[in-house]
Amino acid sequence: MGGRGQGVREVTDPLLDLVRRHSEPVVAQTVRSTVAAVISYVVALLLSNEPAPMTAPLTALLVVQVTLYTTLTTGVRRVNAVVVGVVIAIGFSSLVGLTWWSLGLIILASLVIGRFVKAGEFVPEVAISAMLVLGVTSTRVAATAWDRVLETLIGAVVGLLFNVLFVPPVWVQPASEAIEGLADRMRSLLLRLGDEVRGHTTVAEAAARLHEARRLDHDIVEVEAALRQAEDSLRLNPRVKEGLLSRIVLRTGLDALEISAVVLRTVCRTLTDLAKARTDEPLFTADIAAALQELFAHLARAVGSFAVLITTQVSANAEQAEEQLVRELAAGRASRETVAHLLLDGVRAHPRQWQLHGALLAEIDRILDELDVAKRSERLVEELNRQAREQREKYPLVDKLRGRLRLSRGDASVDAHETARTE
Template structure:
């Protein structure tokens, strides 16, 4: 547990060292947009404190130009809807606990019907603020509130169009490297623990259950979080003038994330098998050769960790600015992957002398994991997958009607416990 927290603190410290400059620039952009909208609203409404304008500008300034357009429209619609409801309520009923509850319920219900997404609560907030003014001043408050919202939304959109945000490609690359670090740290911790537990085989089961829980957290939480960061980076290129003339690194990042996701799933399956085959102190674990088997698994985990770590660093450096890329990184990945064939040969040799069914299951699972990682991290496979993900200009969708000249039928693997990590074969291409 202590090693796990140390690894997490190291990753967070690395993230802060690399991302502080982008965080400061992002804060500066939001501050400038908010102040500009406040000044513009003061010119329109002198003698007032139009705080709604900077609030709207801060909410409208999003990471990507595409999302800011949608957010700006949703924000204006939410405010106008909430204000209209409040004006109607203020002319009919006083401000009471029951009228407030009815207004909030109707506002949120209509906001869901209009699919206002993140600005859903703004409908109720706008209605509550205007309703608090009372029936006599509701009309004036409503008009000023709508005008302030329009000013803030306009300034927020103009700020992102005139000063577009940077394309967060390098951020996505660092997130993918962080995912690789999480997988490799787990493999290294389990490898070190297996070496220590070779003399205490009865404790392997409880340790394997803990590793399985860590692997599940990676696949259930880390992978979706990194996927969201990658999606944000892909959307950051759309309608962004700063992306013009820069290479699209999205296919490489997408392939890197898919490979690490498949790797994490394979590793999780291996820990599941380790927990199953060590429950109840099986015969192979307490045998004289049990310690040698555990030490062999530790070596395999170390080989897997080195390959995953090198792959994550390669993906990050490919997405980094040109001045930070070093050609030796490809060679470091090739060097790290050379340990996988040795691990595969070691496991295949173990399979020839295995007689215990539990040990045979463990050997087969570890061998399948090594083969999976070897395929996913292969450089040739990475290039081929990137070409598949990259759509050339003028790309036309494949017609639904198949070609009659085709006589070959692709064969797909049968579904099994590990089917979610199996890569489906590619359909034959036109000659």
């Protein structure tokens, strides 16, 4: 009986897990895409002459992208691509039939014209539409062509309306988790570096850490993709009050972590060079190694606090993370000064590879500077001002209307934070 109960739990657990995760972006997007495709197919059956109008659900499936912003932009380009392809097919059908050379010619013309009409990533759709329409018999070309246009419009309209009425999910949480994952890997690497500087480090061990640091580049690419998706989900989303500010916080935070990851790779390169030069002895003396281990530990905790600071949505957690970050950076700078004095004394006694010691200190300084709280605040203000300035330049009429409204209310100035709220 216990075995049967265990089997039931194994079967039902995935379903229960799916129910619990219904509000997650991936699950929500899957359900939305399916419903939109089915609705567009039903509408196309009522309005189109085709017995199986599959173009409508296909279009809806592609138009209902993960964000409202991409839905609006890709929907227009896709309809544009299909209409252009249909027009090209109608023109060719009136002149030539379907042969191998006419097929090649229509594909070439469609791809070239698609570039000129700015179809974007839907340039192949121009050629696909033209081929599908040209493939029917000449007596049905016009009817098939306009049915395809109608189906595409139905799918696009259903997709657009679906995203307007049922706003797509916000993808900030997956991006935040990706950023925290990157920071956790950096933190773990820093702790391992602290362990390895104590005692004798072989060239193979140092090279392994360098290879691990290089793998962070792949992690950064994945985090960048997740962040771009999150940024698009915040644009034009009525669920979000401060979309611009949220995007800038994540973007500037990832930029700082990315630079820190590159510098961390350089640190590993420096330690590898030291290991190659000191194969029969420890990298550092015992007192320097202990100070470096403490310094790497402070850097590791600072990276973790920095990630929490830029990804948390709760102000209390953000304040706690900022306080922790300030403490770790202060302790890290104090440890850095201790290491610098110890290295200087060591270089005076044994001036071998002194340039690598200086490089190590410079790299540590760069990481401390990138994670600095004051510098982060400056970046946020600069980026907010830049975005506000670009919005004013892009939409001068809207800016003039805002200025008149402010003057009428007796408020002649507005800061960048208010601009972020109005986006």
